[in-house]
Amino acid sequence: CGNMGGALLRRWQAEGLGPVTVIDPAARALPPGVVALPRPPETGKPDIVVLAVKPQVWASAVLPLAGRLGPMTLVISVMAGISTTDLARLFPGAGIVRAMPNTPAMVGQGMTALFTKDGDLVQGAAEALFQPVGQTLWLTDEAQFDTVTAISGSGPAYVFHFIEALAAAGAANGLDPAMAMRLARQTVIGAAALAAHDGASSAATLRER
Missing domain, CATH: 3.40.50.720 (NAD(P)-binding Rossmann-like Domain)
Structure with missing residues (x-):
């Protein structure tokens, strides 16, 4: 399947x-x-x-x-x-x-x-x-x-790719790869949760904040 x-x-x-x-x-x-x-x-x-x-x-x-x-x-x-x-x-x-x-x-x-x-x-x-x-x-x-x-x-694949890229950039700048991945994952999870919670604010407003 x-x-x-x-x-x-x-x-x-x-x-x-x-x-x-x-x-x-x-x-x-x-x-x-x-x-x-x-x-x-x-x-x-x-x-x-x-x-x-x-x-x-x-x-x-x-x-x-x-x-x-x-x-x-x-x-x-x-x-x-x-x-x-x-x-x-x-x-x-x-x-x-x-x-x-x-x-x-x-x-x-x-x-x-x-x-x-x-x-x-x-x-x-x-x-x-x-x-x-x-x-x-x-x-x-x-x-x-x-x-x-x-x-x-297809959108989720772009989100996962962004997590990959964010973590890779962190590792390239000296962070332990596991630490960089943890930071990247939770940043995206938290941002998505905030967007869901604050439905009255546009994505542009959340970005500007």
Whole structure:
């Protein structure tokens, strides 16, 4: 289920949601107690299918699921660049939701953008699934996903890279590397907590202070 799928799975497990079966021919590093199969089971229809594979292989990866879903199955895609129209062609009649979560979902601090064309019932089911992993935001235009992916989907990597660079600069200026990393990590953690706590002040105001 990959980095993003794994982050969601761990949070859902912590919230007692399930049971969950991972379909992956090379599943690894899964949480304890999660069933992993190389292909979809021969019987039964899932309530929810989460598609968390690389976009370039999505068609071949999900083809075994075509025709296997029930009329009430909810299909949630966390794949970048694959539209709800693409998914509806493969899963006609299913409720389809696109989602762009991020890896802080693993600790319940994620930001997930969501989009569906399939009405309030589908929207409510998806909301219930993603609320335990952090905040949610419903998009009115599917085209907004490109920008959302850049900001919140990829954004955590830039924060982690900033921590790396800050710590490296500290070490380059004579600090013990472990000390520099501790300073860098807590500085970013504290600044983020302050931004969350002081929601009335803009980021510019916090910076100026």
